[in-house]
Amino acid sequence: MQHIPNPADLPSSAKLIKSTFVAAVVAAFLLVVAILPAEYGIDPTGFGKVLGLTKMGAIKTSLAREAAAQGTIEPAAIQPVQPIQEEVPTAVEPVTELRKDSMEFSLAPNEGKEIKLTLNKGERARYAWYTDGAAANFDGHSDSVKHKIDYRSWQKGRSPREEGELVAEFDGKHGWFWRNRTSKPMKITLLVEGEYSEIETVL
Numbered sequence: 001m002q003h004i005p006n007p008a009d010l011p012s013s014a015k016l017i018k019s020t021f022v023a024a025v026v027a028a029f030l031l032v033v034a035i036l037p038a039e040y041g042i043d044p045t046g047f048g049k050v051l052g053l054t055k056m057g058a059i060k061t062s063l064a065r066e067a068a069a070q071g072t073i074e075p076a077a078i079q080p081v082q083p084i085q086e087e088v089p090t091a092v093e094p095v096t097e098l099r100k101d102s103m104e105f106s107l108a109p110n111e112g113k114e115i116k117l118t119l120n121k122g123e124r125a126r127y128a129w130y131t132d133g134a135a136a137n138f139d140g141h142s143d144s145v146k147h148k149i150d151y152r153s154w155q156k157g158r159s160p161r162e163e164g165e166l167v168a169e170f171d172g173k174h175g176w177f178w179r180n181r182t183s184k185p186m187k188i189t190l191l192v193e194g195e196y197s198e199i200e201t202v203l
Contacts, residue, residue: 103190107187111180114201115202117174118199120168121169121171122168126166127162128161129189129191137180138178138179141175144170147171
């Protein structure tokens with residue numbers, strides 16, 4: 001026997017309208033506070049910057065433009081300054097504290113990863129990174145809590161390999177964001193050597 005609900009148990013039209021209005025307000029709030037900063041770098045309220053979403057959106061937007069222009073741009077945007085070597089080049093001023101690190105990680109299709117070095121103004125780091133074959137979309141950028149710099153790009157493009165020397169323009173974090181825009185998994189190896197105090201994986 002089919003059960004017929006009691007009309008008294010059903011929500012009234014006023015309650016349905018109120019619920020719909022509340023849902024619309026919550027959705028609009030999430031759109032402005034979280035989705036716009038995280039996806040497009042648009043932050044009308046300022047909460048996105050506090051939560052770190054605005055920088056994520058700026059990187060995504062930058063890499064999306066690179067992906068759309070893959071067929072019309074050159075693979076690399078900036079020529080390397082100094083290739084990484086086993087010994088410190090004589091053309092570079094000697095440093096008192098030098099550290100070396102190597103990192104290897106894999107990216108699934110459309111996956112991204114960010115690695116940053118902590119450098120003070122004027123400090124240097126030589127680097128080389130390469131994939132296991134295919135070109136990766138990349139964005140070299142810096143940020144600084146001390147100087148209230150949320151995002152400053154200094155190199156971007158699409159390439160299977162890049163190497164050079166990074167000289168910090170200000171105290172802060174300096175590094176790279178990679179995204180795999182191919183249809184197959186990709187392996188990336190990063191080699192760094194220099195005066196940085198920390199290296200960290202952000203994403």
